Amino acid sequence: MLTTQFPHASKVIFGCMGLGGNWNHQPYTKADLNLANKAVEQALSCGITVFDHADIYTHGNAEKVFAEVLSQHPDWREKMIIQSKCGIRFADNQGPKRYDFSPEWIAASLDGILSRLNIEQLDVLLLHRPDPLADLPEVADCLTRLHQEGKFRYLGVSNMHWYQIEALRKLLPFDIIANQLEMSLGYLDWVEDGICNNSHHNRHNGYTPGTLEYCQQNEVQLQAWAPLAQGKYSGKGESNCATSSLVRQLAAEYGVSKEAIVLGWLMRHPARIQPVIGTTNPARIAACAQAEDVTLSREHWYQLFESARGQDVP
Numbered sequence: 001m002l003t004t005q006f007p008h009a010s011k012v013i014f015g016c017m018g019l020g021g022n023w024n025h026q027p028y029t030k031a032d033l034n035l036a037n038k039a040v041e042q043a044l045s046c047g048i049t050v051f052d053h054a055d056i057y058t059h060g061n062a063e064k065v066f067a068e069v070l071s072q073h074p075d076w077r078e079k080m081i082i083q084s085k086c087g088i089r090f091a092d093n094q095g096p097k098r099y100d101f102s103p104e105w106i107a108a109s110l111d112g113i114l115s116r117l118n119i120e121q122l123d124v125l126l127l128h129r130p131d132p133l134a135d136l137p138e139v140a141d142c143l144t145r146l147h148q149e150g151k152f153r154y155l156g157v158s159n160m161h162w163y164q165i166e167a168l169r170k171l172l173p174f175d176i177i178a179n180q181l182e183m184s185l186g187y188l189d190w191v192e193d194g195i196c197n198n199s200h201h202n203r204h205n206g207y208t209p210g211t212l213e214y215c216q217q218n219e220v221q222l223q224a225w226a227p228l229a230q231g232k233y234s235g236k237g238e239s240n241c242a243t244s245s246l247v248r249q250l251a252a253e254y255g256v257s258k259e260a261i262v263l264g265w266l267m268r269h270p271a272r273i274q275p276v277i278g279t280t281n282p283a284r285i286a287a288c289a290q291a292e293d294v295t296l297s298r299e300h301w302y303q304l305f306e307s308a309r310g311q312d313v314p
Helices: 030-045 057-072 074-079 103-117 136-148 162-169 189-195 211-217 242-254 258-267 282-293 298-309
Strands: 013-015 050-052 081-086 122-127 152-158 176-182 221-225 274-277
Touching: 013 030, 030 057, 030 074, 030 282, 057 074, 057 103, 081 103, 103 122, 103 136, 122 176, 136 152, 136 162, 152 162, 152 221, 162 176, 162 211, 176 211, 189 211, 211 221, 242 258, 242 298, 258 274, 258 282, 258 298, 274 282
Parallel strands: 013 050, 013 274, 050 081, 081 122, 122 152, 152 176, 176 221, 221 274
Antiparallel strands: none
């Protein structure tokens, strides 16, 4: 588990998808660098130590601008756990958007990540989305070689079912320590799976049964992407609904931000889920970081759950 391997890992992760400007293949600007500096500094000052990248974020500029931030503040590196993902390829002159776990692509991607981040070793490498054409023995051999070469310390995955993790794990001489999935108060399939057995509510569940329990039993850290549900209950996209009202009420009662309540709902689960926040706004970063200090009561957790699902539990 990531928090086991890194005792100083924060409960909240800073997602770097918003760094490096836009997605137009243009170089990042001085303004983009200033924004990255302020965002990373705020995250660290709030106690956030885990920084999440992917090679595709702003077409590599997120990693490049992050590297420049570190070059200006080299002492920050020792406080950080840096992870990045590979395996997604956008449409190009060779083909459509696709996933690629070929040994050649994984190796080249990792070299690119290290080069853009200007580091010699990545703390955690994550495979971004399952590739249906992956030859697992070849993937395992490639990852084992890259690990032996010291290019990454630990391996994680993203968007994988429990049986996909297990199939790969059996071929590796080291553990898989993280799985990043969409999980939030606005995306409840991961909870519904566990309570709606023998119920019509579970018929169209998009979450593979047993993934949550598998990760808990095998010390695979669950990380939640889009944990704020695009601000549906707390931020810019906040909706005028009963759940938003309840979030505001609980924020006042606990003396924290609305973001902290929404994230705190995730983090109240015994799986010790790490939410990956995506904002670059210093004020919202601070608001999200308050979630580390929130422990919702069982009653408030169920209140939020029932409100978000729109009906009582079965």
